Amino acid sequence: MISRSVSTLLLLAGATLILLPFLWMLSLSLKPQDEIFASTIALFPSRLEWGNYVKAFTETNIPLFLWNGFVVVAGILFFQLLFSIPCAFALAQRNFRLRTVVFGLVLAALLVPFHVTAIPIFLGLAAVNLLDSYAALILPFIPTAFGIFLFRQFFAQMPTELFDAARVDGLSETAVVWRIAFPLALPAATAFAIFSVTAHWNDLFWPLIATTSPEIATPPRGILYFRDQESGDDVGPLMAGAVIITAPLVLAFLFAQRKFLQGLAAGGLKG
Amino acid sequence: MNAIPTLELGDVTRRFGEQTVLDSISLAIPPGSFTSLLGASGCGKSTTLRIMAGLDRPTAGAVRLEGQEVSALTAHERNIAMVFQSYALYPHLTVAQNIALPLTMKSLSAFGRLPLLGTLIPGTAAARKEIQTKVSAAAEMLGLSHLLDRKPGTLSGGQKQRVALGRALVRDPVLFLLDEPLSNLDARLRVQMRAELVALHRRTGKPFVYVTHDQAEAMAMSDQVIVMIKGSIAQAGTPRELYERPTSLAVAEFVGTHAINLITPQQGAGEILSSAARAILGVRPEHVVPAPHGSFIAKLRSVEYLGSEIVLTLCTEQGVELKSIAPGTFEPPLQGDSVRLSFDPTCTHLFHPETGARIGAPECRS
Amino acid sequence: MSFLTRSQRETLTDVWLTGPATLALLIFIFLPIMIVTILSFSDYQFGARDLSWVGWENYITLFTSAIGQRAIVNTLIYVAIVIPFSVVFALLVAIGLHRMLDWAPALSRILRTVYFLPVAATLVAMAVAWQMLLHPNLGLVNKVLSTLGSAPQNWLSDRGLVLYTLAAIGIWQSVGYNMVLFLAGLSAIPEDIYEAAEVDGAGGAWARFWTVTWPMLGPTTLFVLVVTATNAFRVFETVATLTRGGPAFASETLVYALYREGFVYFKAGYASAITVIFFAILLTLTLAQMRLVERRVHYR
Numbered sequence: 053m054i055s056r057s058v059s060t061l062l063l064l065a066g067a068t069l070i071l072l073p074f075l076w077m078l079s080l081s082l083k084p085q086d087e088i089f090a091s092t093i094a095l096f097p098s099r100l101e102w103g104n105y106v107k108a109f110t111e112t113n114i115p116l117f118l119w120n121g122f123v124v125v126a127g128i129l130f131f132q133l134l135f136s137i138p139c140a141f142a143l144a145q146r147n148f149r150l151r152t153v154v155f156g157l158v159l160a161a162l163l164v165p166f167h168v169t170a171i172p173i174f175l176g177l178a179a180v181n182l183l184d185s186y187a188a189l190i191l192p193f194i195p196t197a198f199g200i201f202l203f204r205q206f207f208a209q210m211p212t213e214l215f216d217a218a219r220v221d222g223l224s225e226t227a228v229v230w231r232i233a234f235p236l237a238l239p240a241a242t243a244f245a246i247f248s249v250t251a252h253w254n255d256l257f258w259p260l261i262a263t264t265s266p267e268i269a270t271p272p273r274g275i276l277y278f279r280d281q282e283s284g285d286d287v288g289p290l291m292a293g294a295v296i297i298t299a300p301l302v303l304a305f306l307f308a309q310r311k312f313l314q315g316l317a318a319g320g321l322k323g
Numbered sequence: 324m325n326a327i328p329t330l331e332l333g334d335v336t337r338r339f340g341e342q343t344v345l346d347s348i349s350l351a352i353p354p355g356s357f358t359s360l361l362g363a364s365g366c367g368k369s370t371t372l373r374i375m376a377g378l379d380r381p382t383a384g385a386v387r388l389e390g391q392e393v394s395a396l397t398a399h400e401r402n403i404a405m406v407f408q409s410y411a412l413y414p415h416l417t418v419a420q421n422i423a424l425p426l427t428m429k430s431l432s433a434f435g436r437l438p439l440l441g442t443l444i445p446g447t448a449a450a451r452k453e454i455q456t457k458v459s460a461a462a463e464m465l466g467l468s469h470l471l472d473r474k475p476g477t478l479s480g481g482q483k484q485r486v487a488l489g490r491a492l493v494r495d496p497v498l499f500l501l502d503e504p505l506s507n508l509d510a511r512l513r514v515q516m517r518a519e520l521v522a523l524h525r526r527t528g529k530p531f532v533y534v535t536h537d538q539a540e541a542m543a544m545s546d547q548v549i550v551m552i553k554g555s556i557a558q559a560g561t562p563r564e565l566y567e568r569p570t571s572l573a574v575a576e577f578v579g580t581h582a583i584n585l586i587t588p589q590q591g592a593g594e595i596l597s598s599a600a601r602a603i604l605g606v607r608p609e610h611v612v613p614a615p616h617g618s619f620i621a622k623l624r625s626v627e628y629l630g631s632e633i634v635l636t637l638c639t640e641q642g643v644e645l646k647s648i649a650p651g652t653f654e655p656p657l658q659g660d661s662v663r664l665s666f667d668p669t670c671t672h673l674f675h676p677e678t679g680a681r682i683g684a685p686e687c688r689s
Numbered sequence: 690m691s692f693l694t695r696s697q698r699e700t701l702t703d704v705w706l707t708g709p710a711t712l713a714l715l716i717f718i719f720l721p722i723m724i725v726t727i728l729s730f731s732d733y734q735f736g737a738r739d740l741s742w743v744g745w746e747n748y749i750t751l752f753t754s755a756i757g758q759r760a761i762v763n764t765l766i767y768v769a770i771v772i773p774f775s776v777v778f779a780l781l782v783a784i785g786l787h788r789m790l791d792w793a794p795a796l797s798r799i800l801r802t803v804y805f806l807p808v809a810a811t812l813v814a815m816a817v818a819w820q821m822l823l824h825p826n827l828g829l830v831n832k833v834l835s836t837l838g839s840a841p842q843n844w845l846s847d848r849g850l851v852l853y854t855l856a857a858i859g860i861w862q863s864v865g866y867n868m869v870l871f872l873a874g875l876s877a878i879p880e881d882i883y884e885a886a887e888v889d890g891a892g893g894a895w896a897r898f899w900t901v902t903w904p905m906l907g908p909t910t911l912f913v914l915v916v917t918a919t920n921a922f923r924v925f926e927t928v929a930t931l932t933r934g935g936p937a938f939a940s941e942t943l944v945y946a947l948y949r950e951g952f953v954y955f956k957a958g959y960a961s962a963i964t965v966i967f968f969a970i971l972l973t974l975t976l977a978q979m980r981l982v983e984r985r986v987h988y989r
Contacts, residue, residue: 164968169722
């Protein structure tokens, strides 16, 4: 009994520490200017200052950053699925001479962190004049060894007869992939989508390198623009901005916890 | 009638690496026929079926569909329907959508198949309506009308089987291929479905090719049985031809509800039948009957009473085990007693002891 | 009818299905690896017309210059702090939450959500929140410290402190992920093994842990260690947001050095050398893990 209460207390204390930045962020985002700079400790604002949010939404580029984030994340996911699903299907369900070679490439590519390829990709995009564009933010992430691997494992477990039936029923290989294999792979696709969306919504490294104009900044890049422009007196709106940027994924996580845990745990396989 | 066969295989060979799975197979499927490919597992009958469907490619040889060479066509370009052993229903589609899929692929353009957008393409609505009519007709025929909105995961084995048949029937193909479609059903349902399949075959008038390892199924349903052994065709013919005139020892062993009795020369085949002195003698149990004046004697080992008939297991003086089938009214003696047996010499088969090939013996006319 | 044979058409289908993805892998992953390796032996600068080969000079600079050494040493220190704390905390939390499932499942699930929250949250935005929390005058941390009578600290601008502050944030961010992996490992341990251990005399909580839990969690722990290590080696977001490697390179790390040398100072050749070293370390880690896992599976 004693050990139970002790461990519960410790777990609660740990959870409070984990929550602290979230709470402080929320608290500051709702505090009036004078309370932010007060020397007393107060977690709860004396009154809720929604003006911070109004300001973040109307006087800053945050709505634009959110839109950019959405375009980039959706673009990446769309092309990742478009490229990786047919490839994964062929690797799992078709026999061709270079199959082991292609699969070997996929496995090798799993070991390569994105940072390693940043300099040459930057050079290449500069050479074709694509830097500082949506294309620069989307293109480098289209080849996803992790996606191909995940879908291949999924397709490999499916009975070949199912796809043979579809072939006999008059479906071309492309139709087999998109009308039969893809709908069946939806659980894997959901896990992959969560992994991909989280990774690219939160990424700072590549947007910092590939873009210079605030007009196409993604949320993490954008909030740094915002922070660096303000000389430190707009803490309230800055925190409101941080809340707004964090909210989509945190809310999605709270509503679809199980799927998130699966998706992000699967992402751990990626080297 | 000398019509062009619906499907013809000419010297089809299939190798997987070093292994030869099909060795120069030639066969013809006449229009409107019911052909069984009969053989033990691994004999190449499923590979033959997959080559017919276009799911597999022959290493050498020709595949002709209605006289046209189709080796270059993939499965989706040949109008052939196939029913799979596992039924292979699409788990994400309803029964109606499963049955409709082949029609959708055939009668709607790539754009017409798109959700929402497709409805804007002219002619799509009419085509969809026609598909629906055909699907309900097929469902009605198979007794599936009340299941059209269900997903395959919620159906019983027999229902799944019917959906798989419906998917094949709905599209009016030139040929039906069935890969052991009944093997996942329980015995009762299997016998019932046999009759239904034969009825379906009559109704469509299209040739069926039926793969099975169950000789009773093949004999009961087909008008042509092709026995395959180790990647080759051992014999092709009507069930009666196979039964009455097996061309080899292996076919004789495969065909027939009760295994054929075989006696080698060393075991005294010549003493039983003089013409069998240098051959393996084969006599079906139903042609060996106890008779008071029978030509040879054997000891009774055991008796199986089956009602309409009695199966006797006997042992000859040379120690060869024999089976005999007596009418159900026969009163068997005690076990260990000697029984006199007789057989009709015209109902025997002689096979070459080394090659197993049939040696001219009188044809059985029972 | 087609003029191509069946096998040519099948080959075309295979190319149509796998070609785009394979080509993309080659162009965006394998070709860049070759280029970055080649560049690491040059003095190339972004925008320059030409380059000359400098042999191992970039690597020598990285390992001998004060700043290069700082980046390597800082990264190693950061990793050395984050790994043990993150893994041990995650394991303790996971065991606690796993046992709590028996008598307070709802609370256990809520706490699991809380601990996982930093993983789903946008790290840059959270770093900005941390910045406010650690603000020298306005931050909650210093306010609490001064109320308790201790001296306030310059968490992010004190040379001796900054790396530990970043490591603390790194631990805060990674505990939840590791906890989820441990929870999965714990729920895979069959209950009867505990009962068997109890019969064999390992009844106390401590004995249970050392005789059953810890050995059974072996593969999970190994996986967690490597994932934590590879993620810690990549630390970038917090550095870029909070310190930019400062003050005076006190929080310089490998990836941040890569970014700054390459994309702020445009020294592509030198940045390539940093990239190659960074890649070599991560590759060694992952391959070592694969070998270990293989051997474990083998001996089972």
